[in-house]
Amino acid sequence: MTDDQVADDQVTDGSATGATPPEAPELIWLRPERTGRGPRPAHSRDSIAAAAVAIADAEGLDAVSMRRVAAALGAGTMSLYNYVPKKEQLFDLMLDAVVGEYELPASPSGDQRTDLRLLFRRQLGILRRHTWVPRLVVGRPSLGPNGLRYTEYFLACLADADLPGSAKMEALSLLNGFLCQYAEWENTAAAGGKWQTDLVSYLQRVVLSGDYPHLTQALISGGTGTPPDSDAIFDRTLQQLISAVLTPTAPDPRG
């Protein structure tokens, strides 16, 4: 599984230029930021991430291109590829930078529910400043330095919980998923514009068709496009989820 595709690389030819192009790792955290050879790099991962984040904040995620970020750094486009070999990894840098914005307490207070609630409420604040984050956190775990510290803190909050380690990881994933989903919902609700208008008139048409009684009732009993008046919905749901997650394992009520 390790070396099946470079079998016939330099075998027949003894020339000098690099015996094995050593398969750059897919994960950017696996390559050292600095090797100590060659000229001193002009940029750091932090500055690159900051530049990219600034662009995404100001003009949206689609405005983040390699050219654009390189230009923002005052570098040639292709120079950026020395630091970030793939655009996906630029996204990794951006996510880790955002996770790092939360100044974590030194250690949890000990009250699990309160600690978790505070943690995720802060995270929601961060996501509100960086509305592009949810689109990026699909299946890719954010495990850069800041992501690791964040994960470690989350697990420290659950240190006393009577749960297997895997359940704690699942809890993290579940709560983060909810967080991003809620943030993204806020985004679309606040987007306004033509899409919003179209959606409303479409739903009106749907309601008037009379073919969807349950949907109709659900819509009229609670405003649809209406953004949440406060964080009440978030808080309430968050607490429900925390409770669900902390419950060791419900006895299976299978029929």
Next chain:
Amino acid sequence: MTDDQVADDQVTDGSATGATPPEAPELIWLRPERTGRGPRPAHSRDSIAAAAVAIADAEGLDAVSMRRVAAALGAGTMSLYNYVPKKEQLFDLMLDAVVGEYELPASPSGDQRTDLRLLFRRQLGILRRHTWVPRLVVGRPSLGPNGLRYTEYFLACLADADLPGSAKMEALSLLNGFLCQYAEWENTAAAGGKWQTDLVSYLQRVVLSGDYPHLTQALISGGTGTPPDSDAIFDRTLQQLISAVLTPTAPDPRG
């Protein structure tokens, strides 16, 4: 529902060449599939969606380009734009096609938990056949014909529940979010390849650093990259969420 969108078309300007370039709606479901004028369209939304879905299933979402889909239909690239003015709307078609794969029961059995469990387990089956779906369901509600039927059925399952309509919609969103997240996690777990390998060696390095004791313990107490041996995790979590969602509103245990 029949004629409400052509109100102010020719009112202010009597010139010939289309007085108002009538602002094509952002939502594809808002434009009729067939207007009755001009030549008969050679393709249908269903066939277009099917072609796109086939490509995505076979070669991944990134292989779905307008050119590719048009070619699969035997049409010129730009002809596709008569049916789908924006690529985003092609994605809408694809999602609705996938939602339509589940042959919904005529009406729920009446046992809320069982009905919901069955519904989402089927949905998981669909997502396993179309691994690209979670990436597409970020913030865009899927409200095509099939999406509407699906939503209506979900709400019918909750018809007897003592919840406000908004809470039911939130429940739908929450459960769907979990579903997609779980499916996406399965995808990355099953992806294999170099990324997986890199991730493992990275985590090994992290563990060996000794700086993340809680993370270390969580990792060793439950395999990380290990795909779930069965659907047990999904089922258990799904039930927890269903219970949480059906609970009218926990009394606020605010300190």
Next chain:
DNA sequence: TCTTACTTACGTACATCGTACGTAGTACGC
């Protein structure tokens, strides 16, 4: 110290993407 090997920096170039635009042909409403 010199050499060598590897780094950084960046310009050029290519394939591919979404899609704006224009033109030609077709079929329904008047």
Next chain:
DNA sequence: GCGTACTACGTACGATGTACGTAAGTAAGA
């Protein structure tokens, strides 16, 4: 039949990710 709105599609433009080659700079081994 006439006009208008539709379908069909070729061409073309700007932008993207990034492979590749070259020049220059610096640390490690002789």
